[in-house]
Amino acid sequence: MAGLLITGGKPLNGRIKLQGAKNSALPILAASLLCKGTSVIHNCPHISDVDVSVRILESLGCVCDFSDNTLTVNAAHAKGFEISDTLMCEMRSSVIFLGAMLARMGKAVLSPPGGCELGLRPINLHIDALKRMGAVIEENHGRLVCNCPNGLKGCTIDLPVASVGTTENIMIAASVAQGITVIRNAAKEPEIIDLANYLRGCGAVIEGDGETVIRIEGVSSLHSCQHTVIPDRIVAATYISAVAVCGGKVEILNAQPAHLHAVLPYYEQMGCTLRFTQNSITVESDGQLKGGIRVHTTEYPGFPTDTQPIMLATACLSRGTGVFVENIFSNRYRFVAGLNKMGAAVEVYDRVAVVRGNGKLNSADVEATDLRGGAAMIIGALAAKGTSHITKTEHIDRGYEDIVGVLNSIGADIAKER
Numbered sequence: 001m002a003g004l005l006i007t008g009g010k011p012l013n014g015r016i017k018l019q020g021a022k023n024s025a026l027p028i029l030a031a032s033l034l035c036k037g038t039s040v041i042h043n044c045p046h047i048s049d050v051d052v053s054v055r056i057l058e059s060l061g062c063v064c065d066f067s068d069n070t071l072t073v074n075a076a077h078a079k080g081f082e083i084s085d086t087l088m089c090e091m092r093s094s095v096i097f098l099g100a101m102l103a104r105m106g107k108a109v110l111s112p113p114g115g116c117e118l119g120l121r122p123i124n125l126h127i128d129a130l131k132r133m134g135a136v137i138e139e140n141h142g143r144l145v146c147n148c149p150n151g152l153k154g155c156t157i158d159l160p161v162a163s164v165g166t167t168e169n170i171m172i173a174a175s176v177a178q179g180i181t182v183i184r185n186a187a188k189e190p191e192i193i194d195l196a197n198y199l200r201g202c203g204a205v206i207e208g209d210g211e212t213v214i215r216i217e218g219v220s221s222l223h224s225c226q227h228t229v230i231p232d233r234i235v236a237a238t239y240i241s242a243v244a245v246c247g248g249k250v251e252i253l254n255a256q257p258a259h260l261h262a263v264l265p266y267y268e269q270m271g272c273t274l275r276f277t278q279n280s281i282t283v284e285s286d287g288q289l290k291g292g293i294r295v296h297t298t299e300y301p302g303f304p305t306d307t308q309p310i311m312l313a314t315a316c317l318s319r320g321t322g323v324f325v326e327n328i329f330s331n332r333y334r335f336v337a338g339l340n341k342m343g344a345a346v347e348v349y350d351r352v353a354v355v356r357g358n359g360k361l362n363s364a365d366v367e368a369t370d371l372r373g374g375a376a377m378i379i380g381a382l383a384a385k386g387t388s389h390i391t392k393t394e395h396i397d398r399g400y401e402d403i404v405g406v407l408n409s410i411g412a413d414i415a416k417e418r
């Protein structure tokens with residue numbers, strides 16, 4: 001997708017179906033390397049990060065087939081243990097393959113992912129945890145060379161930060177390690193539970209996922225399974241925000257309100273009406289949003305950092321002062337410059353952003369600084385008067401499946417630039 005032209009001010013009405021969660025699909029695809037058979041993964045989103053994961057799996061010897069939203073991974077003959085620099089650069093979260101490669105092949109070679117658009121994103125916790133499980137990890141000409149000469153062994157790992165990716169890497173590696181692994185201060189995100197459900201479907205023995213302490217009893221190998229990826233809670237929030245700022249009424253099928261309990265009250269506070277069933281959320285808005293929200297991001301079950309840019313863009317369309325505190329990533333306000341270009345008044349002081357909303361934005365030429373920052377630009381442009389031009393939309397393609405088709409199907413006016 002080269003760029004987007006969005007003509008704002010159109011109300012959104014109708015019904016849409018929510019895609020599967022990127023942050024579930026990616027670790028599940030990494031874990032599929034461990035399965036000495038075929039994983040059939042349903043509700044897998046068609047997004048570029050999934051494409052990169054498939055290319056990594058194929059480069060390691062897996063045979064993959066992606067049709068509709070079902071991805072089949074046959075890892076029976078996987079032998080590879082090296083991820084190319086090109087593939088590592090394309091997706092920071094490819095570090096999630098480290099635990100799986102070590103557990104399956106006994107070795108792994110990859111480049112450290114380095115910093116990214118959200119600030120420094122070190123992988124020290126992943127490395128420390130796998131070393132405690134018996135991996136020997138050295139740096140050689142900028143590549144991480146990892147071996148486990150005596151196999152991986154279960155142990156107790158106390159995480160200093162409830163890191164999502166580290167928890168996932170340990171869970172995957174520990175599933176087939178010798179003995180019992182206990183993760184303390186584990187991440188509790190719904191995507192962790194989804195990964196555990198996939199691994200259990202393959203024969204892993206895991207307890208406590210979704211809680212602070214996860215216990216994994218290693219088994220000798222994992223077998224074939226079928227799994228359905230959970231719906232994407234961040235994409236759900238994106239569509240709710242779109243309706244909130246444009247006005248209209250949209251039913252989002254396949255959404256799980258329980259995964260969004262820290263986020264949904266903000267929309268009600270701003271004046272939207274929400275209705276729920278177990279598997280859908282209906283949002284109704286007159287497009288006149290009240291201001292004054294206070295948001296601070298924390299680990300699940302708190303307010304997710306990935307929703308911060310989306311909610312901040314929404315607050316720009318409200319009338320009043322909103323305050324945001326970003327506690328997870330050091331540099332997650334780069335998108336704010338684009339909103340200010342649209343006429344917003346957002347001031348950033350280190351991890352704090354103050355939004356002085358006056359209920360409107362103007363069209364502008366802006367760029368998607370990163371995935372969720374790109375979603376923030378779309379929300380701003382959908383509400384702005386006139387036609388906005390968004391570039392660098394390849395960031396948006398990393399996590400959103402056909403966002404243009406979905407939004408146009410409920411009344412938005414978005415054209416893809418050729």
Ligand code: EPU
Nearest residue numbers: 023093121122123124125126161163164165306328329371
């Ligand atoms: N951290 C370290 N060392 C590490 C790992 C993490 O210091 O070895 C720090 C990070 O720098 C960050 C904090 O710990 O400050 C939390 O990072 P975490 O490891 O939890 O993040 P992640 O696993 O790299 C996943 C999601 C992100 C999401 C974060 C936080 C995936 C593929 N990515 O990243 O999703 O923001 O958890 O919830 O699951 C997105 O979808 O837009 C996205 C960035």
